[in-house]
Amino acid sequence: MADRPALVLDSVDLQIGGARILHDVSFEVATGEMVGVIGPNGAGKTTLFNIISGVMIPTGGRVLLQGDDVTSRKVYQRARVGLGRTFQTSSVFAGLTATENVRQAAQAKLGGAVSPWLFPRAADEAHEVAARCLAEVDLAHHAQTEAGVLSHGDKRKLEIAMLLATEPRVVLLDEPMAGVGSGDVAGLVEVIRRLHESGRTVLMVEHHMEVLLGLVDRVAVMHHGELLAIDTPKAVMADPDVQKAYLGETV
Numbered sequence: 001m002a003d004r005p006a007l008v009l010d011s012v013d014l015q016i017g018g019a020r021i022l023h024d025v026s027f028e029v030a031t032g033e034m035v036g037v038i039g040p041n042g043a044g045k046t047t048l049f050n051i052i053s054g055v056m057i058p059t060g061g062r063v064l065l066q067g068d069d070v071t072s073r074k075v076y077q078r079a080r081v082g083l084g085r086t087f088q089t090s091s092v093f094a095g096l097t098a099t100e101n102v103r104q105a106a107q108a109k110l111g112g113a114v115s116p117w118l119f120p121r122a123a124d125e126a127h128e129v130a131a132r133c134l135a136e137v138d139l140a141h142h143a144q145t146e147a148g149v150l151s152h153g154d155k156r157k158l159e160i161a162m163l164l165a166t167e168p169r170v171v172l173l174d175e176p177m178a179g180v181g182s183g184d185v186a187g188l189v190e191v192i193r194r195l196h197e198s199g200r201t202v203l204m205v206e207h208h209m210e211v212l213l214g215l216v217d218r219v220a221v222m223h224h225g226e227l228l229a230i231d232t233p234k235a236v237m238a239d240p241d242v243q244k245a246y247l248g249e250t251v
């Protein structure tokens with residue numbers, strides 16, 4: 001169904017011990033939409049990503065992906081429904097080339113380790129996927145470069161290429177600009193913009209406000225574990241509650 005939301009959070013709660021980490025968080029992300037998640041440190045953004053991706057199970061409420069209730073499903077089960085995620089900290093294998101990194105991800109999608117001797121066609125396919133995904137993030141020229149020597153910006157692009165190899169339809173980007181030098185920002189923004197323009201649904205936590213506000217359709221503002229607002233960048237920036245709770249503290 002074309003009008004089914006890609007992602008639904010329905011009254012999501014998380015309590016750990018006596019602490020209320022998330023409280024009654026509800027919002028929907030439409031198919032093909034790009035939504036940014038902002039909020040001060042400790043607001044609950046990473047926890048929200050952990051709940052959407054299956055790293056944590058909420059103590060209340062539901063998570064729907066492409067219409068399926070995945071609330072208590074495991075990470076790999078959500079990947080099968082089309083969810084992919086990058087992490088705040090780099091997840092590339094430094095000693096492998098860019099191609100080998102993406103091949104690992106592609107092979108995982110194709111069904112585990114692929115021996116080029118036993119399954120030459122699957123190995124070829126993983127290689128083709130790697131080449132296509134590296135091209136999509138403008139890293140074709142670094143195909144044979146060891147990931148460890150890439151700039152932070154290129155490592156982020158490589159992580160996105162690894163994600164693309166798993167063919168996600170809903171993509172979670174956790175602070176993609178973290179640690180990226182100013183010279184690499186524009187290129188990475190372009191890659192993220194293309195992710196969106198290609199029709200994928202994107203949810204992105206990002207502290208770099210200028211980047212985030214220039215990319216997303218809507219912004220969700222988290223504060224003390226609650227959803228304070230979700231609206232267009234312009235409306236959110238003009239919201240007095242948001243300014244008081246978040247922007248006034250940090251900008």
Ligand SMILES: Nc1ncnc2c1ncn2[C@@H]1O[C@H](COP(=O)(O)OP(=O)(O)OP(=O)(O)O)[C@@H](O)[C@H]1O
Pocket residue numbers: 016019021039040041042043044045046047048
């Ligand atoms: N496993 C846990 N046990 C106890 N408290 C936790 C746990 N995970 C997160 N918290 C707490 O939940 C709150 C939200 O944390 P979270 O990391 O989601 O915030 P955030 O908005 O992502 O912050 P930042 O911008 O600093 O990454 C914090 O107060 C944190 O200390």
